[in-house]
Amino acid sequence: MRTATRLAGIELSSWDGTRVALGDTWRERPVVLVFIRHFG
């Protein structure tokens, strides 16, 4: 399965508490999706 398909359905909290479905982040434009090791 494509990476995008596996990720798209996952909903995460934004830093400000709103919920974001990952699939929505590339619905309109390309996205550079960076997974960081940790904050700080």
Place this chain on the structure above:
Amino acid sequence: MRDRLPEFRERGAELVIVGNGNATFAAAFREDFSLDGPLLVDPELRAYRAAGLRRGRVELLSPRVPWNALRALARGNRQTGVQGDPWQLGGVFVIRPGGALTYRFMSREAGDHAPLDEVLAALEPDAPEMEETEAPSPLARLAGRALSLVLDPTIVASFDRTGYRVHSLAFDPRDLEVDLGDRRCLVTGANAGLGFETALALADLGAQVVLVCRNRLRGEDARDRIALQTGSRRVEVCELDVSDLAAIRATAPKLADGPVDVLVHNAGALDSERAETAEGLERTLATHVVGPHLLTRLLRPALERSQDGRVVWVSSGGMYTRKLQLDDPSWTRRDFDGVAAYAEAKRAQVVLAGLWAEALRDTNVVVNAMHPGWADTQGVRDALPRFHALTRAILRTPAEGADTIVWLAASPAAAEHTGRFFLDRTPRSTHLLPFTRERDAERRELWRRVEAWSGGEAP
């Protein structure tokens, strides 16, 4: 990465950062680095896992880690206190609208970073989509086969998620490197659980998918989720209760209005009380056996027109506990036991799949049955709450349970088989206990009965 933000935006892209700590740290991080774009938190590492990112102690102890940290320090990026899961490694992906992946970088050790020029190149309009399958490892396949020999006889360590992990070592990822753009696939019970995962995977491979669901609203919700996840607009809903023979007769022409290359009999239910359909059939038998038989019969001409027709029966490991029941298949003389009725219907499905394979032997259609192992689906939670509570920690994900359904429906390798029973892409015995074996005359009798019942004869 943040310094290059204007360059990303010049190319019409957005930078989305996912971290594995909590929201408080994320807010501070955002302020420290003056980020104004989306910043998401994934403390359960769901997205990290789905992206296939590594999480390894060994990697973090690599001798290059202190060197990378020193290098970062020299550039003024001091590493401060660790927050979140310290063992989780990161990565960078470039995904375009529609879901095409044009860049992937998966960190192998702490401190290695994606080369930014490569990321920028992946944002160019002509950047090619990446190949997403990995080459199989002969060593892993060998290890998978060897471990299976040891674990499979235990049953538990074969049906559970350990079993999946071991068996899947021997999978060839190229088996599902297929374009289903010219295939139309029907999946019953597709709004949740294994059916949903199957429909999702088939849509991901480009197929036109019809979600055959009892409840239209739930079907449409599933269709919308699949569309969101795959970007596919080739998913439609057909409302149909497969225990309702009259409804099957009324709906089949609509389903056959177009090619039928794949038919997945997945819809299932475990009743706690005995219930009867309008035709006087016990509902478990109607849902799993008689309805699917009738549907196959009505779609047979369409399936036979396919160059590569596939029928997949989703059975259950529970069928190993029961023999083919012909004395009282509709539970009129016995005290109803929902679990036993389910297991008997699942046994009948396996026998029936074999009979259909024989009936279609000289056509382009192959018919196979499978069982998904023990998967954590809503169906299992609702129907078997005690089993679910006991085994929760070792259950497979729905996607793992659905893997063999997808493989049987889509892989060229699977077209070589017909009339067989699979777990984890491998044909298995249909009997583990001596008393469950049926005679050939009993198999023939099952065919005669389902033909009569689906023709309207009362049991």
